[in-house]
Amino acid sequence: xxxxxxVDMEGIGGVVxxxxxxxxxxxxxxxxxxxxxxxxxxxxxxxxxxATKITVADSHGGMTNILIEDxxxxxxxxxxxxxxxxxxxxxxxxxxxxxxxxYHARKGTRGAxxxxxxxxxxxxxxxxxxxxxxxxxxxxxLAGFYNIPVSLLxxxxxxxxxxxxxxxGIEVVITKQGITRxxxxxxxxxxxxxxxxxxxxxxxxxxxxRKIKPLRIEDNIILELGFYSTDTADxxxxxxxxxxxxxxxxxxxxxxxxxxxxxxxxxxxxxxxIDSLVQKMMK
Numbered sequence: 001x002x003x004x005x006x007v008d009m010e011g012i013g014g015v016v017x018x019x020x021x022x023x024x025x026x027x028x029x030x031x032x033x034x035x036x037x038x039x040x041x042x043x044x045x046x047x048x049x050x051a052t053k054i055t056v057a058d059s060h061g062g063m064t065n066i067l068i069e070d071x072x073x074x075x076x077x078x079x080x081x082x083x084x085x086x087x088x089x090x091x092x093x094x095x096x097x098x099x100x101x102x103y104h105a106r107k108g109t110r111g112a113x114x115x116x117x118x119x120x121x122x123x124x125x126x127x128x129x130x131x132x133x134x135x136x137x138x139x140x141x142l143a144g145f146y147n148i149p150v151s152l153l154x155x156x157x158x159x160x161x162x163x164x165x166x167x168x169g170i171e172v173v174i175t176k177q178g179i180t181r182x183x184x185x186x187x188x189x190x191x192x193x194x195x196x197x198x199x200x201x202x203x204x205x206x207x208x209x210r211k212i213k214p215l216r217i218e219d220n221i222i223l224e225l226g227f228y229s230t231d232t233a234d235x236x237x238x239x240x241x242x243x244x245x246x247x248x249x250x251x252x253x254x255x256x257x258x259x260x261x262x263x264x265x266x267x268x269x270x271x272x273x274i275d276s277l278v279q280k281m282m283k
Contacts, residue, residue, distance in 0.1 A: 001204055002053040003046045004095040004148070006087050006139060009035055009060035010104035010114040011155025013175035013192045016184050021114070023062065034189055035060075035102060036067040038154070038175075041193035042101055043075060045200025055095070059087035060102070085258075086265045087135065088142050097207045098143045099200065102175075103155035105162065106134035111178040112158035118264060122232060122271030124248065126264060127224035128217070128257070136163055137215075138264070141257045144214035151203035151212045154196060156184065169212045171199040223252045223260040225267055231278070232271040239266065 009021045012035045019027040043054055057078040058066045068077050083089045091098065105112035107125055117126050117135060125132050128141070136159055140150045153163040154173040163170050173195045176186035187195075206212050227233045230247045237244045243251045250267075254260040 041196040045197035049204035099152040105158040124226040
């Protein structure tokens with residue numbers, strides 16, 4: 001049994017503030033330890049259930065959050081940014097299932113902690129075939145492209161609800177209940193770790209019994225990117241195949257979800273670069 005674990009941070013228990021997820025603060029150092037502990041619990045459960053290969057993809061921000069030195073032997077870690085296929089790099093290497101840990105809801109979700117999609121300062125929304133998507137949905141579709149089911153997700157109550165609707169039978173661990181975008185009722189780390197270990201064991205059992213199916217979508221996808229700023233749309237429009245719909249919206253017709261995913265990442269990097277340039281111009 002080979003398990004791929006994609007790890008974000010906004011959905012980790014206790015996280016409610018930007019200081020918790022942005023590097024350079026004492027609070028960030030505190031919560032990257034909490035993140036690592038949640039990952040350790042998932043690894044422990046997966047191994048107890050018979051996982052023989054485990055790959056952990058550090059998938060938040062600069063993607064260097066996990067304390068790799070605290071992980072056990074024989075665990076691979078995908079670290080650093082940028083990288084092809086972003087939060088799911090290497091998923092094509094023959095895994096039996098994927099786990100999503102510390103995930104959050106899409107932009108505009110009420111009662112969700114730090115709701116955003118891919119890059120909160122760049123995208124107002126991302127649509128696949130006219131459906132507004134979350135990072136969970138995009139990443140699950142990409143796993144499904146390689147016929148890999150997502151069998152476990154953890155995060156706030158909002159993203160857990162979405163996951164259960166999209167993937168029947170998926171195991172979810174609710175780490176906290178959002179009150180506002182910046183406040184929540186959270187479980188303790190000890191409670192979350194216990195639930196994660198137990199859920200990982202159940203998830204692998206379901207995968208063995210073929211009770212969870214990959215989330216798949218037909219090819220020939222319409223990708224719609226809604227930006228916050230026209231300057232990003234101005235540059236993304238230069239990508240071959242782009243159609244500028246209005247000042248803030250660019251549409252692509254793509255062959256499949258893999259091509260769409262790569263375009264999203266490219267647009268994100270363009271947006272980050274432009275945002276950085278504008279900040280320098282303002283100084």
